[in-house]
Amino acid sequence: xxxxxxxxxxxxxxxxxxxxxxxxxxxxxxxxxxxxxxxxxxxxxxxxxxxxxxxxxxxxxxxxxxxxxxxxxxxxxxxxxxxxxxxxxxxxxxxxxxxxxxxxxxxxxxxxxxxxxxxxxxxxxxxxxxxxxxxxxxxxxxxxxxxxxxxxxxxxxxxxxxxxxxxxxxxxxxxxxxxxxxxxxxxxxxxxxxxxxxxxxxxxxxxxxxxxxxxxxxxxxxxxxxxxxxxxxxxxxxxxxxxxxxxxxxxxxxxxxxxxxxxxxxxxxxxxxxxxxxxxxxxxxxxxxxxxxxxxxxxxxxxxxxxxxxxxxxxxxxxxxxxxxxxxxxxxxxxxxxxxxxxxxxxxxxxxxxxxxxxxxxxxxxxxxxxxxxxxxxxxxxxxxxxxxxxxxxxxxxxxxxxxxxxxxxxxxxxxxxxxxxxxxxxxxxxxxxxxxxxxxxxxx
Amino acid sequence: xxxxxxxxxxxxxxxxxxxxxxxxxxxxxxxxxxxxxxxxxxxxxxxxxxxxxxxxxxxxxxxxxxxxxxxxxxxxxxxxxxxxxxxxxxxxxxxxxxxxxxxxxxxxxxxxxxxxxxxxxxxxxxxxxxxxxxxxxxxxxxxxxxxxxxxxxxxxxxxxxxxxxxxxxxxxxxxxxxxxxxxxxxxxxxxxxxxxxxxxxxxxxxxxxxxxxxxxxxxxxxxxxxxxxxxxxxxxxxxxxxxxxxxxxxxxxxxxxxxxxxxxxxxxxxxxxxxxxxxxxxxxxxxxxxxxxxxxxxxxxxxxxxxxxxxxxxxxxxxxxxxxxxxxxxxxxxxxxxxxxxxxxxxxxxxxxxxxxxxxxxxxxxxxxxxxxxxxxxxxxxxxxxxxxxxxxxxxxxxxxxxxxxxxxxxxxxxxxxxxxxxxxxxxxxxxxxxxxxxxxxxxx
Numbered sequence: 001x002x003x004x005x006x007x008x009x010x011x012x013x014x015x016x017x018x019x020x021x022x023x024x025x026x027x028x029x030x031x032x033x034x035x036x037x038x039x040x041x042x043x044x045x046x047x048x049x050x051x052x053x054x055x056x057x058x059x060x061x062x063x064x065x066x067x068x069x070x071x072x073x074x075x076x077x078x079x080x081x082x083x084x085x086x087x088x089x090x091x092x093x094x095x096x097x098x099x100x101x102x103x104x105x106x107x108x109x110x111x112x113x114x115x116x117x118x119x120x121x122x123x124x125x126x127x128x129x130x131x132x133x134x135x136x137x138x139x140x141x142x143x144x145x146x147x148x149x150x151x152x153x154x155x156x157x158x159x160x161x162x163x164x165x166x167x168x169x170x171x172x173x174x175x176x177x178x179x180x181x182x183x184x185x186x187x188x189x190x191x192x193x194x195x196x197x198x199x200x201x202x203x204x205x206x207x208x209x210x211x212x213x214x215x216x217x218x219x220x221x222x223x224x225x226x227x228x229x230x231x232x233x234x235x236x237x238x239x240x241x242x243x244x245x246x247x248x249x250x251x252x253x254x255x256x257x258x259x260x261x262x263x264x265x266x267x268x269x270x271x272x273x274x275x276x277x278x279x280x281x282x283x284x285x286x287x288x289x290x291x292x293x294x295x296x297x298x299x300x301x302x303x304x305x306x307x308x309x310x311x312x313x314x315x316x317x318x319x320x321x322x323x324x325x326x327x328x329x330x331x332x333x334x335x336x337x338x339x340x341x342x343x344x345x346x347x348x349x350x351x352x353x354x355x356x357x358x359x360x361x362x363x364x365x366x367x368x369x370x371x372x373x374x375x376x377x378x379x380x381x382x383x384x385x386x387x388x389x390x391x392x393x394x395x396x397x398x399x400x401x402x403x404x405x406x407x408x409x410x411x412x413x414x415x416x417x418x419x420x421x422x423x424x425x426x427x428x429x430x431x432x433x434x435x436x437x438x439x440x441x442x443x444x445x
Numbered sequence: 446x447x448x449x450x451x452x453x454x455x456x457x458x459x460x461x462x463x464x465x466x467x468x469x470x471x472x473x474x475x476x477x478x479x480x481x482x483x484x485x486x487x488x489x490x491x492x493x494x495x496x497x498x499x500x501x502x503x504x505x506x507x508x509x510x511x512x513x514x515x516x517x518x519x520x521x522x523x524x525x526x527x528x529x530x531x532x533x534x535x536x537x538x539x540x541x542x543x544x545x546x547x548x549x550x551x552x553x554x555x556x557x558x559x560x561x562x563x564x565x566x567x568x569x570x571x572x573x574x575x576x577x578x579x580x581x582x583x584x585x586x587x588x589x590x591x592x593x594x595x596x597x598x599x600x601x602x603x604x605x606x607x608x609x610x611x612x613x614x615x616x617x618x619x620x621x622x623x624x625x626x627x628x629x630x631x632x633x634x635x636x637x638x639x640x641x642x643x644x645x646x647x648x649x650x651x652x653x654x655x656x657x658x659x660x661x662x663x664x665x666x667x668x669x670x671x672x673x674x675x676x677x678x679x680x681x682x683x684x685x686x687x688x689x690x691x692x693x694x695x696x697x698x699x700x701x702x703x704x705x706x707x708x709x710x711x712x713x714x715x716x717x718x719x720x721x722x723x724x725x726x727x728x729x730x731x732x733x734x735x736x737x738x739x740x741x742x743x744x745x746x747x748x749x750x751x752x753x754x755x756x757x758x759x760x761x762x763x764x765x766x767x768x769x770x771x772x773x774x775x776x777x778x779x780x781x782x783x784x785x786x787x788x789x790x791x792x793x794x795x796x797x798x799x800x801x802x803x804x805x806x807x808x809x810x811x812x813x814x815x816x817x818x819x820x821x822x823x824x825x826x827x828x829x830x831x832x833x834x835x836x837x838x839x840x841x842x843x844x845x846x847x848x849x850x851x852x853x854x855x856x857x858x859x860x861x862x863x864x865x866x867x868x869x870x871x872x873x874x875x876x877x878x879x880x881x882x883x884x885x886x887x888x889x890x
Contacts, residue, residue, distance in 0.1 A: 184648065186749070196711050196713060202732070202736070203631075204830070205831070206734045206762050207673070207717050207727050208710075208723050208727040209712045209716060209717075210712060210713070211735055213737065213738060214666070214734070216662075217663075217665055226663075265641065267642075267645075267654045267753070268786075268788070268789060269786045282650060290658045290662065291658075291749065292658065292740065292742045293662070293738045295737065296736050296737030296738075296758070297758060298738065298758065302760070302795045302796060304736065305736055306736075307736070315647060317648060342713040342715070387648025
């Protein structure tokens with residue numbers, strides 16, 4: 001274990017919190033340290049790409065002619081550590097307790113990304129690599145920076161490859177090797193509702209004039225039925241359902257809805273569209289979720305205002321097949337149809353992305369699954385995620401390649417939360433699995 | 446005009462903004478000045494009642510045995526003057542332009558309250574008063590302080606009277622003498638909705654868990670139909686309708702719904718319960734109005750949170766006959782019935798008050814209407830207000846007396862807004878009307 005633990009601990013000591021300007025020097029130090037790990041592993045052409053925001057760290061090894069080229073992605077930045085008082089050990093003093101290593105970034109992403117680096121190191125110690133590799137690590141994943149997307153859009157040739165490989169996801173359950181082969185898309189929007197020119201007194205005018213928050217609440221309530229089915233006409237037209245095979249494989253996953261409700265989501269009840277299971281609802285069905293309603297008076301005490309304006313923030317997660325532009329149009333039409341007389345609406349799309357799915361029959365996915373199965377001694381499961389990992393869409397769009405998302409984290413790793421940890425035996429197994437994966441890719445696909 | 450103008454201007458120069466702590470000394474100076482006006486008018490036992498908050502100013506004249514005792518109420522505090530850049534003249538440099546006097550407090554309430562003081566002064570210059578008078582002016586009307594209500598509850602005997610007289614309302618239209626004989630009640634509440642223990646990520650959980658803001662929006666939308674009729678079972682049971690005579694008198698008022706919509710309310714459309722006119726909707730019908738919804742994310746940009754908690758602030762204006770306690774119970778039952786599985790609700794009543802109506806046949810109202818008719822040369826109209834003037838309910842509750850609300854302000858006086866003004870000829874006519882009123886009360890009722 002020594003060959004990765006010392007390096008990982010030193011990396012985790014650097015508080016590379018990309019969202020906080022006061023840690024800018026730490027983020028830069030982490031980039032320099034990352035470059036050092038790349039060099040030590042035996043990568044070539046290692047360097048920092050400086051630009052707006054935090055640097056990208058790149059490196060490559062391209063001496064396997066005729067073999068596939070894999071783009072390895074990771075990020076060296078971390079989330080803020082707050083609330084500090086809930087940590088049992090200091091977040092930037094990595095601490096080994098039993099088989100776990102506790103630190104901010106232990107799982108997201110340094111402790112998983114190091115798997116890719118150490119897999120190179122092991123193979124290079126034995127000689128040339130079985131495949132061509134490019135490495136691209138960024139320092140703005142946790143803060144939504146544009147550096148990596150700007151670089152990909154302007155320098156796609158510098159990252160030309162056959163597939164991307166990302167070590168930033170988790171296993172469905174402990175000991176269950178997992179590959180994520182689908183991500184939902186998203187359409188994030190703001191709805192502005194206006195009923196008049198000024199807020200009015202509810203004593204003088206109440207009963208005779210429209211209320212912008214009531215209008216907004218009524219519109220958004222009308223877009224979904226009581227059971228969670230979205231009522232926007234045409235919304236489901238293009239939704240591509242998972243294959244029967246995929247659904248059957250999800251049904252075989254060790255999933256306990258009661259435990260999910262009580263221990264993981266900690267909600268008073270599970271809800272959602274009738275006729276679909278919990279995993280299908282959250283992985284493969286499109287959604288409509290309200291994030292907040294701004295307007296009127298929400299401070300302490302009582303103020304009797306009839307608000308003339310309200311803004312609703314909401315998003316739709318999109319299923320494969322749905323086009324964000326068309327969904328935006330359908331949404332706008334449904335909102336305009338739901339607005340009562342005297343209610344003016346304006347819909348603003350803040351950002352959007354299509355869903356991403358990878359064909360499980362794709363050889364880059366298939367061989368990754370096989371390698372993980374061999375190392376873990378259990379069949380690799382193929383899952384999806386209900387979230388949207390922007391880099392996956394970006395790789396598809398700019399490089400035209402599929403992404404392989406290997407899960408070596410555990411469901412209880414406390415990502416973005418106090419007491420983040422990584423299960424150290426999984427790093428070792430991850431390195432072994434990646435080594436086997438590249439070796440298998442070096443053979444005929 | 447000189448006998449009131451100089452005093453009024455001096456009073457208005459004092460920036461007695463009760464809501465702003467930095468003006469506490471000014472508020473106190475205005476109380477002292479008010480006491481001086483009382484003494485100059487010939488009231489006796491004039492003094493400040495200090496306590497928590499700003500002082501009350503009291504005085505009396507009780508030398509008309511066998512005659513009624515009238516409690517005269519006003520307030521010497523004013524609203525803040527912001528936004529200052531919209532004032533054409535400085536708010537605390539009272540400026541006469543033609544027949545109008547511009548200043549913060551010109552109409553609300555110094556310029557109308559002075560009518561009561563100067564009516565005393567004129568009558569006392571001629572000899573004894575025809576009725577007994579008590580004066581009670583407060584300095585927290587604009588900031589919602591408790592001093593006056595605490596005093597009334599603890600010292601009702603010190604304010605024993607037959608009727609209260611309040612100069613703090615406006616005429617329905619210029620040149621149209623107006624008495625307000627009805628005020629709606631209010632029930633102000635917060636609804637807390639909880640769906641789980643923590644906000645969740647809409648990518649990971651969206652589609653499978655409840656959303657507290659959606660639940661809140663759905664509940665409040667379900668309490669009112671698209672046309673404005675409230676759907677809380679039993680809500681309308683005890684509503685006392687205005688008499689046919691009262692409705693007929695409202696129909697004769699010079700009211701233009703189009704002008705009301707475009708120029709006064711400035712809303713895109715008028716709304717409300719079918720079958721009721723605009724005045725009836727806003728004066729005599731109960732309401733349900735949302736003031737704001739707190740929870741989730743409403744800042745700039747996009748955050749994909751499924752909120753686990755939401756708080757809705759709302760109020761019902763109450764019609765005569767409705768009991769706030771019973772309405773609160775009906776509301777709670779309707780909310781619990783509307784909450785879907787997994788949605789926990791808690792309703793908190795922040796404050797409430799019953800509606801107040803005065804019988805137009807009451808001699809204190811009838812004689813006031815007659816006196817105003819004589820001075821203005823037009824029949825006095827009896828209106829209601831959709832708002833709630835807490836002091837009226839307090840006088841009824843603690844002293845057991847009706848309140849006579851005389852309107853000498855004009856609809857365009859810009860209360861609480863820049864360029865507040867008072868129409869000076871109405872102060873003169875107001876003084877004449879109050880003098881006649883008291884004289885008529887001194888005769889047999």
